[in-house]
Amino acid sequence: MAKDQSGASANSSYLSPAGPRVLAHRGLAVEAPENTMLAFAKAIAAGAHYIETDVHASLDGVAVVAHDPSLVRVAGRDLKVEQLTMAELRRIDLGNGQGFCSLPEALDAFPETRFNIDVKSRGAVSPTVRAIQDIWATDRVLVTSFDEKRRAATALELPGVASSASAGRFLLALLGAKTGISPAVRRALNGLVAIQVPEKALGLRVTTQRVIHRVHDLGLEMHVWTINEPQRMRHLLDLGVDGIVTDRADLALEVVASRAQPGCA
Structure with a gap:
């Protein structure tokens, strides 16, 4: 298990089994x-x-x-x-x-x-x-x-x-991901299991496939908050985000269940 900057070891069992996850x-x-x-x-x-x-x-x-x-x-x-x-x-x-x-x-x-x-x-x-x-x-x-x-x-x-990442570590990771500086992203997210983020920060869109892929390449998940519209939930899941933080867990669970049906994306 990797250690973060606090010296604590990160445990990924919290994120098992695989998502997508609905966080109420x-x-x-x-x-x-x-x-x-x-x-x-x-x-x-x-x-x-x-x-x-x-x-x-x-x-x-x-x-x-x-x-x-x-x-x-x-x-x-x-x-x-x-x-x-x-x-x-x-x-x-x-x-x-x-x-x-x-x-x-x-x-x-x-x-x-x-x-x-x-x-x-x-x-x-x-x-x-x-x-x-x-x-x-x-x-x-x-x-x-x-x-x-x-x-x-x-x-x-x-x-x-x-x-998951604090605001400071997330912003460092976001800037690194946007500029392609992989070592900066790796350092900012070392020892964590997820980043939990809004769709935009500092005027930059967080939920792009490039950023999501960089997060995944480091073995982390991306959870996005606070998403209450089923259409937005579907769009974000299509992009590859791993979790939806939502006030409407009931609706999000229906979206996730519908995507698991045969023939659904």
């Missing part, structure tokens, strides 16, 4: 609040094997499943996640009888599901590592972060964990 972005929040146990349960009931989620840290040092640092958007409360204990966060009404859940709770409740975890704050690094270790879930999680220091710090404490 914050669960399936069509009839459930995002990033809640209900949203996760609905995604899994629809057939999703991968959940994409986010973590912050509570006041008492628990990894909290939450995208935003504050409660303003999801609960109309002018408070930060880090200002409340996990017990207090569970009592926040997010709708449909749901409150915030912890990462250990989610990992424990859905033991057959693989989680793609975005570490949103420095304070969440240690609680995230502890949660994954306590549930013995290293082989079924992928850890990442927009910030390379957070990503590397998390991966370093979880030997063998799968990880």
Whole structure:
């Protein structure tokens, strides 16, 4: 197994068997609040094997499943996640009888599901590592972060964990792929198993066959976010992307299933 810049070894078992993969972005929040146990349960009931989620840290040092640092958007409360204990966060009404859940709770409740975890704050690094270790879930999680220091710090404490590129490493790889500088791409993506990207970055289209082929040549997968239209999903899969990160896992799973039918592309 290759080692990334954090010194941790990359484990590709997270991406086995072969895709294409549907990653349920914050669960399936069509009839459930995002990033809640209900949203996760609905995604899994629809057939999703991968959940994409986010973590912050509570006041008492628990990894909290939450995208935003504050409660303003999801609960109309002018408070930060880090200002409340996990017990207090569970009592926040997010709708449909749901409150915030912890990462250990989610990992424990859905033991057959693989989680793609975005570490949103420095304070969440240690609680995230502890949660994954306590549930013995290293082989079924992928850890990442927009910030390379957070990503590397998390991966370093979880030997063998799968990880995808931070924003900085992805941008270096993109520029290298566009200019044909293969060593630069290789260095930027060393030790990772995937890049998880938007369709465009820095005014450049990411999802071109040239970039996808370079990523594949290095043995990595490309997952594209956040794609909710079936037509876009089909187009990206035709180009060769390996995964779709989507708010509509139900629709994406139908697209993937239809492509598996005899006579379908």
